[in-house]
Amino acid sequence: MLQGVRKAEGEDVAHTMADLGRRARAAARRLATCPPDAKNKALLAGAAALRADAGTILAANREDVAEAEARGTKGAFIDRLVLNPERLEGIAKAVEDIAALPDPVGRVLAAWERPNGLKFERVATPLGVIGVIFESRPNVTADAGALCLKAGNAAILRCGSESLRTSGAIAAALRQGLAEAGLPQDAIQLVPTADRAAVGLMLAGLDGNVDVIVPRGGKSLVARVQNEARVPVFAHLEGICHVYVHAAADLQMAKAIVKNAKLRRTGVCGSAETLLVDRACAATHLAPLVAMLLDAGCAVRGDATTQAVDGRVTAATEEDWRTEYLDAIIAVRVVDGLDEAVAHIETYGSHHTDSIVTADEAAAARFLAEVDSAIVLHNASTQFADGGEFGFGAEIGIATGRMHARGPVGVEQLTSFKYRVHGTGQTRP
Amino acid sequence: MLQGVRKAEGEDVAHTMADLGRRARAAARRLATCPPDAKNKALLAGAAALRADAGTILAANREDVAEAEARGTKGAFIDRLVLNPERLEGIAKAVEDIAALPDPVGRVLAAWERPNGLKFERVATPLGVIGVIFESRPNVTADAGALCLKAGNAAILRCGSESLRTSGAIAAALRQGLAEAGLPQDAIQLVPTADRAAVGLMLAGLDGNVDVIVPRGGKSLVARVQNEARVPVFAHLEGICHVYVHAAADLQMAKAIVKNAKLRRTGVCGSAETLLVDRACAATHLAPLVAMLLDAGCAVRGDATTQAVDGRVTAATEEDWRTEYLDAIIAVRVVDGLDEAVAHIETYGSHHTDSIVTADEAAAARFLAEVDSAIVLHNASTQFADGGEFGFGAEIGIATGRMHARGPVGVEQLTSFKYRVHGTGQTRP
Structure with a gap:
């Protein structure tokens, strides 16, 4: 029955x-x-x-x-x-x-x-x-x-x-x-x-x-x-978005972009989840970037180098590189140059939105070409991943597939x- | 074992x-x-x-x-x-x-x-x-x-x-x-x-x-x-392509286009399988078009009106309107104007390639707008459905889906x- x-x-x-x-x-x-x-x-x-x-x-x-x-x-x-x-x-x-x-x-x-x-x-x-x-x-x-x-x-x-x-x-x-x-x-x-x-x-x-x-x-x-x-x-399954602070990045610009990319709104798909800092500028840029994030109330999970610059940084695990926190948490890793940054993003990212901060146009061009994501930015926040910000007026969503529609x-x-x-x-x- | x-x-x-x-x-x-x-x-x-x-x-x-x-x-x-x-x-x-x-x-x-x-x-x-x-x-x-x-x-x-x-x-x-x-x-x-x-x-x-x-x-x-x-x-599953000879069609142009669309090569996906003739020009155009096809060695399967104009025409069944012959066979139907032609194509076609023959620009514009096919032509043969003919140089195939790629x-x-x-x-x- x-x-x-x-x-x-x-x-x-x-x-x-x-x-x-x-x-x-x-x-x-x-x-x-x-x-x-x-x-x-x-x-x-x-x-x-x-x-x-x-x-x-x-x-x-x-x-x-x-x-x-x-x-x-x-x-x-x-x-x-x-x-x-x-x-x-x-x-x-x-x-x-x-x-x-x-x-x-x-x-x-x-x-x-x-x-x-x-x-x-x-x-x-x-x-x-x-x-x-x-x-x-x-x-x-x-x-x-x-x-x-x-x-x-x-x-x-x-x-x-x-x-x-x-x-x-x-x-x-x-x-x-x-x-x-x-x-x-x-x-x-x-x-x-x-x-x-x-x-x-x-x-x-x-x-x-x-x-x-x-x-x-x-x-x-x-x-x-x-x-x-x-x-x-x-559709996009998740937005594991990266900001890569290149060796030739202006520190003040990097701080502003990283802060905005991570913290403007933490629950949106375009928020940054991982910060990659080039080893070539780590001595000058890493500590200020990490301190800025921690002081703004963001938890930082870092690799060994990052943990060394601030006692408040906890250890990042392999899982952290794959995690979309959608929260005031960021994973931070020091990379050996552009190739390792791109390799990290291609390995752990979600092909959504990734940004490079650098004054070096050639490095920016390589990053924009080699990172296989729907949206790649140079010297701008990942939070611009939005149809309205693109000038589309409105969006029904953001796609990370390669077919027909990609991005907003x-x-x-x-x-x-x-x-x-x-x-x-x-x-x- | x-x-x-x-x-x-x-x-x-x-x-x-x-x-x-x-x-x-x-x-x-x-x-x-x-x-x-x-x-x-x-x-x-x-x-x-x-x-x-x-x-x-x-x-x-x-x-x-x-x-x-x-x-x-x-x-x-x-x-x-x-x-x-x-x-x-x-x-x-x-x-x-x-x-x-x-x-x-x-x-x-x-x-x-x-x-x-x-x-x-x-x-x-x-x-x-x-x-x-x-x-x-x-x-x-x-x-x-x-x-x-x-x-x-x-x-x-x-x-x-x-x-x-x-x-x-x-x-x-x-x-x-x-x-x-x-x-x-x-x-x-x-x-x-x-x-x-x-x-x-x-x-x-x-x-x-x-x-x-x-x-x-x-x-x-x-x-x-x-x-x-x-x-x-x-991909395309099949090419059930139509030529619609509109009331304002030039007969000589219609004969040339229909002959080419059906018989240039019968085994290609862009070959015409169905000829629609407007009742408004059937008295002058239907018999010559049918005779041209029969004389060129093409079997004609027609509705009652078409059968009446030539004894060699056999009866078309419902199945004929849905058939991709890929052979020297054509289905012929007389339609009551543009609306019925479009309705026939939308009902029986495969959204591949369809052509209207007419000197009436407004009728052509309506046909090109209303027929929901990858390729719609005015006063040209359906056999132009080919990447080379489009100027693409070469094609890997013809698609009838609506997503990403459509046509050649x-x-x-x-x-x-x-x-x-x-x-x-x-x-x-």
Whole structure:
């Protein structure tokens, strides 16, 4: 009997998700040829609806928060879940900012003519249907839905079970905006069930109706998505970012960059986790850098040389070089020159974001060429690893894979392309 | 006892393939920062070695052919397998042509500056390690190996078991070229075993040491690769390409394009499989188009209207609209205008290559926008679906997926990118 009930539930989820996939594909077909104005109208109307529905959305959020607290959920998690009027205004404003971005669809990426007179154009097109799987932050509903729509894609959004009411109310506002602009409401769909089987179905691609999956959340979510997905994934598992203070680094600049890279915000993927100091400048730079970090409240785990310069430094183990602390902790190692710095980063890094501090342009050029990361910086903080800082307006995430999207994933990276060929009757010899 | 032997063999293949993967990754790391001249020197030396080793390569090929014939293999298959001095010269020349292409690595794809003075560059980088799985044509060994190398990638090549000797001799020549240029020979590796388990291991990604798989061969090979691969795939399952003769089509142009699209070569993926004729011009255009095809030796399977214009037309079934004939057969249907033509193509096509013949620019623009295929043409033959015809110099295949590469996959599509950021000490507020 129980088995029968379970089977029926499983069939319900499968049916619901397959239906979501078909609706998303149909909406994506319509969005693909939708003029920019209609998409922007939908986004602005959605932002207006988010403000008009503030009462409903905040009430839904209070229910979600109350339920989470009743289950004994912890402070940081609750903080991510909670909305207030200011946060909701920020969400609406972000949707308006996305509407104001240049339209990424229809851009002519390249154009050329062949000797036979054929004119070729490579033109940006939407990707299709994007599945977004996220955890507690309800703002992702609006951010991800709006970014997908701006790029002409349909979005299937799967929120954490704790924020289902809040995310549902936000999605309803965006869907109202779609309706007001005459666009299919199925362009933005929220998975309506907390059943975890829905995630597995999305990762399997909903019968070819999901083109890419974007996970937004902690390492365990991303790892599951990367392991199980049968469709492409835009993601980074972790950001083990390095700052390499080269022999020719200016000490004051190095201190400012290291402090910012590690401590501006410790919980973001672009925060530095390891500091590499060149042995050639260790005598002058290592102690001040370590003291600066310790004095700023950062724990330092160092190799033998680093431990020797300050009694407060504890011993780093092999595991420390592989750890994304996401906290006020840094691993520090002295390296024998650029080659060893690059070798360390290639061995222990996560191909996310790495920076060199140096006044030596040739050394910088080598570092930027040889470090195989999505983002490589010279004389700048790793915390610039952010779509907004890149000028992309907004990002749906940061990718460390090599395929299609790499680094911050903004609206341009949410497009594909096609070739348009203009002839006058040409046949192939 | 037998079980023990099988297990040992399986372990051998697993060990061999894992080793190939590690060697490829190490070679790819070196190629990533290798100057264009060194890659070109390796390619030119490889072409020279192909000519110098002609005796060895042709002898190996005679052995492969003799063995295949002894097994009773058929004519077309043998034709694809056979090399002769002219074909080998063509292979060497193709490698030289690839050397002469512009280097795709290091291109600055975009550059911009932010108000804080940070200078951003999006720069093309190699993809990494490319696995190529192909069937009998031994020229793919050279073409694919050379294309991968030109784009700074390491290649793991898996040929059909029938061409193992020939492909081995060709790969040896290319590896000699690598050695002469001081590049790692592991940049081009041929899977040395005919064990089919090797394919499964490649599709699983060799412990993260394969970044993309390119299948080159028939539909069953591509289907297996698409179904089983745990890494991205550049491929098309089939080319169900359409020519739509619009109401405003010039009849002579339509006849020339349809004839070329269907009959220039019937066995290529860009050959047309279905002709759609607009009802608005059917009275004048349908009978001449059908007669032209029949008179040229092409079988025509048509809907009721098409059958009515010529007694030689047989009835098309639903299955015909979904069939890639790769033969002198065409399906013909009369459609009620552009919307029905687009709907037919979206329902039955394979998102490969589709063409509209019309003098109406607005109709052409709509078709090119609404047909969601990698290549859409106006007044030109579908047989232009080819990297060479696009001006890419050479292609490793044609992709119908939406991710990363779409349409002909040339050296540019075999690259990824990274962001280089140049600062003067910037920290993030």
